[in-house]
Amino acid sequence: MDLLRFFTAGNVDDGKSTLIGRLLYDSNSISTDIIETLTRQSKTTGTNTEIDLALLTDGLRAEREQGITIDVAYKYFSTDKRKFIIADTPGHIQYTRNMFTGASNANLAIILVDARNGITDQTKRHSIISAILGMPHVLVCINKMDLVDYSEEKYKQIESDYLTFAKQLNLKDISFIPASALAGDNVVTKSDKMSWYKGKPLLEFLETIEIVEAKQTDVSRFQVQYVIRPQTDDLHDYRGFAGRVVSGSYQKGQKVTVLPSGIETTIDKIEVNQQEVELAETNTPVVLHLKDDVDISRGNSIVPTEHLPKTEKEVTATICWMDNAAYIPGQKILLQQNSFRTKAVVKEVISKIDIHSFTQLESDGAMKLNDICKVLIKTAEPISFDSYADNRNSGSFILINENTNNTIAAGTID
Amino acid sequence: MDYIQDKEEIMKNKDYLDELEAEAIYILREVAGQFDRPALLFSGGKDSICLVHLALKAFRPGKFPFPLVHVDTGHNFEEAITYRDNLAKQLDEKLIVRYVTDTIKAKKLQDGKGKFPSRNGLQTYTLLDVIEEFEFDACIGGARRDEEKARAKERIFSVRDEFGQWDPKMQRPELWNIYNGKVNKGENVRVFPISNWTELDVWNYIKREKIELPSIYFTHERECILTENGQLMNTNEFVTIEEKDVVVKKKVRYRTVGDMTCTAAVESEAYTVDDIIKELKEAKISERGATRMDDRVSEAAMEDRKKGGYF
Numbered sequence: 001m002d003l004l005r006f007f008t009a010g011n012v013d014d015g016k017s018t019l020i021g022r023l024l025y026d027s028n029s030i031s032t033d034i035i036e037t038l039t040r041q042s043k044t045t046g047t048n049t050e051i052d053l054a055l056l057t058d059g060l061r062a063e064r065e066q067g068i069t070i071d072v073a074y075k076y077f078s079t080d081k082r083k084f085i086i087a088d089t090p091g092h093i094q095y096t097r098n099m100f101t102g103a104s105n106a107n108l109a110i111i112l113v114d115a116r117n118g119i120t121d122q123t124k125r126h127s128i129i130s131a132i133l134g135m136p137h138v139l140v141c142i143n144k145m146d147l148v149d150y151s152e153e154k155y156k157q158i159e160s161d162y163l164t165f166a167k168q169l170n171l172k173d174i175s176f177i178p179a180s181a182l183a184g185d186n187v188v189t190k191s192d193k194m195s196w197y198k199g200k201p202l203l204e205f206l207e208t209i210e211i212v213e214a215k216q217t218d219v220s221r222f223q224v225q226y227v228i229r230p231q232t233d234d235l236h237d238y239r240g241f242a243g244r245v246v247s248g249s250y251q252k253g254q255k256v257t258v259l260p261s262g263i264e265t266t267i268d269k270i271e272v273n274q275q276e277v278e279l280a281e282t283n284t285p286v287v288l289h290l291k292d293d294v295d296i297s298r299g300n301s302i303v304p305t306e307h308l309p310k311t312e313k314e315v316t317a318t319i320c321w322m323d324n325a326a327y328i329p330g331q332k333i334l335l336q337q338n339s340f341r342t343k344a345v346v347k348e349v350i351s352k353i354d355i356h357s358f359t360q361l362e363s364d365g366a367m368k369l370n371d372i373c374k375v376l377i378k379t380a381e382p383i384s385f386d387s388y389a390d391n392r393n394s395g396s397f398i399l400i401n402e403n404t405n406n407t408i409a410a411g412t413i414d
Numbered sequence: 415m416d417y418i419q420d421k422e423e424i425m426k427n428k429d430y431l432d433e434l435e436a437e438a439i440y441i442l443r444e445v446a447g448q449f450d451r452p453a454l455l456f457s458g459g460k461d462s463i464c465l466v467h468l469a470l471k472a473f474r475p476g477k478f479p480f481p482l483v484h485v486d487t488g489h490n491f492e493e494a495i496t497y498r499d500n501l502a503k504q505l506d507e508k509l510i511v512r513y514v515t516d517t518i519k520a521k522k523l524q525d526g527k528g529k530f531p532s533r534n535g536l537q538t539y540t541l542l543d544v545i546e547e548f549e550f551d552a553c554i555g556g557a558r559r560d561e562e563k564a565r566a567k568e569r570i571f572s573v574r575d576e577f578g579q580w581d582p583k584m585q586r587p588e589l590w591n592i593y594n595g596k597v598n599k600g601e602n603v604r605v606f607p608i609s610n611w612t613e614l615d616v617w618n619y620i621k622r623e624k625i626e627l628p629s630i631y632f633t634h635e636r637e638c639i640l641t642e643n644g645q646l647m648n649t650n651e652f653v654t655i656e657e658k659d660v661v662v663k664k665k666v667r668y669r670t671v672g673d674m675t676c677t678a679a680v681e682s683e684a685y686t687v688d689d690i691i692k693e694l695k696e697a698k699i700s701e702r703g704a705t706r707m708d709d710r711v712s713e714a715a716m717e718d719r720k721k722g723g724y725f
Binding site for chain 2: 001002003072073074075076078083085097098100101104105225226228229230235238242243244273274283284285298322334336337338339392393396397398400405406407410
């Protein structure tokens with residue numbers, strides 16, 4: 001059994017929470033006591049259905065009172081075929097940063113469209129964010145088909161509008177499903193009201209789609225998280241570099257380079273849970289031992305000598321500004337790429353991306369909450385990186401305000 | 415070409431538990447790398463037992479870069495306490511225990527009242543005190559997002575202010591595998607490495623890794639009060655038994671190991687981990703709903719406790 005992480009995006013009234021509620025409810029993932037609570041709540045705050053399925057994901061009191069989703073909520077369910085992790089992200093404009101957050105770990109985006117309204121500005125924004133974050137699969141779920149009399153014509157129109165718009169985005173794998181979350185059409189079971197639709201219902205689609213790991217080259221990457229040094233009598237010389245194989249694989253005897261120092265050495269030993277192994281694949285937590293006694297600390301990269309990432313003090317990147325406080329030109333910040341952290345400064349705001357047309361606008365140098373900009377960043381220490389398009393892990397970073405400690409931006413390297 | 419085929423083969427055999435485990439180990443190592451004085455909050459329950467198991471995989475042959483810390487309410491099950499002490503001894507890791515009973519005396523607090531006196535609110539005081547005493551800047555906990563609605567919205571690195579408070583509207587965005595644990599002195603970060611695990615995942619992992627648990631997780635005979643809403647509450651020295659109470663002897667087990675006064679037992683025939691997994695797959699009642707009296711108080715009970723500094 002494997003794992004699929006997906007995120008859902010849509011307008012406030014597209015019925016996103018209802019769709020998730022329906023998936024959980026119809027796949028028997030909700031316990032009776034939660035249903036009891038829901039029935040009770042639905043009577044006081046709920047809308048028109050017997051059980052307001054949206055209440056399943058609206059977790060915090062403010063959300064229940066206002067009837068909106070204010071933050072990323074994670075939900076879990078599994079079928080015989082797969083385990084699913086859903087990041088439910090709010091649609092309204094002021095929370096674009098949460099969508100970035102939910103989308104960053106997902107391999108599939110479900111973008112909800114209200115069949116009555118067709119493609120809206122928000123649909124475009126969600127798609128553009130999916131494109132920037134290199135989403136391997138995009139599913140456009142055309143919801144509320146019951147309110148357009150299950151019209152094939154309406155569905156075809158939206159499908160064609162979306163494909164026209166998406167052409168410029170370079171999205172890889174786009175699928176469409178007509179559905180009604182409220183009525184349960186094409187969510188878990190196939191709808192008998194849309195016989196013209198020959199595809200799978202949503203759940204079956206999710207169970208069977210072949211997952212492409214996002215933007216993963218086979219080039220091997222590893223960053224040191226922590227140095228294990230027991231310093232006991234019997235393990236006096238033990239010095240292991242603990243971290244995760246970010247991409248590709250590592251094997252015993254492989255020639256590697258430590259970055260940013262550039263020192264070349266060889267992998268002497270690979271340990272997984274204290275067992276020595278010959279080969280460690282992507283995502284395995286390992287402890288690497290090197291032949292030579294090299295000075296290595298947290299955040300350093302150990303990479304194959306024949307496939308080095310770039311190591312520079314300047315990167316061009318697309319960033320989403322996430323802080324309530326706007327960017328102050330010249331402000332000192334920290335850049336964190338996995339376990340590597342360095343002081344940095346935004347040297348130039350090159351352009352601003354129009355989130356509704358995906359065009360680059362001339363920048364006035366300002367960046368505020370939810371802006372997506374192309375920037376030039378200068379770092380104090382050299383950073384070893386790949387382009388985000390080649391590697392989701394070594395090509396992504398966050399920016400931290402040194403004063404407030406807040407995460408103020410997230411970026412993908414060009 | 416050969417390489418790609420190999421890779422497909424690997425993907426086919428990939429177990430989602432490997433992915434959850436790798437994520438948790440990664441998070442534990444980030445804690446070790448980012449903080450000066452972290453701690454692992456250990457309760458003797460299955461979730462924190464899994465955390466210790468994951469820490470072994472993350473840091474051995476080295477020592478844990480943090481002590482185990484237990485806030486002992488004085489209402490704990492003896493089996494959990496014995497397990498805790500044995501585990502710390504066996505692993506030769508540092509264990510710090512602080513007692514809610516001591517906090518009640520020192521701070522002249524009002525102890526839990528009523529038929530099932532709860533110290534749930536009170537343990538927050540002890541927790542905040544022990545964080546202050548050792549100046550912990552990170553506290554690793556075994557909370558999972560599937561447990562409760564407020565937890566579903568909490569970050570893996572969850573920043574608390576100097577009063578231990580959680581502000582759900584001011585959470586740091588958390589992207590990719592990048593965790594920002596930077597805090598000012600006096601603040602701390604609660605870290606939840608198994609956020610993405612469900613109750614069933616935890617049991618499947620316990621099975622796969624052959625992790626030993628306190629005996630109360632498995633079915634045994636126990637004297638209980640059958641409450642009006644159908645919950646089975648263990649009879650013990652802290653619970654007042656009245657004449658009208660229906661006291662029954664049942665075959666029960668515990669799904670969570672909380673305080674004896676506010677954790678209900680469930681009737682069960684599950685004597686092994688396999689039995690439990692089978693039972694869970696058929697179970698209709700969620701974990702906290704089945705066993706926690708404290709969450710039933712209001713819809714926002716957990717949210718309020720977390721904002722106040724609770725785990």
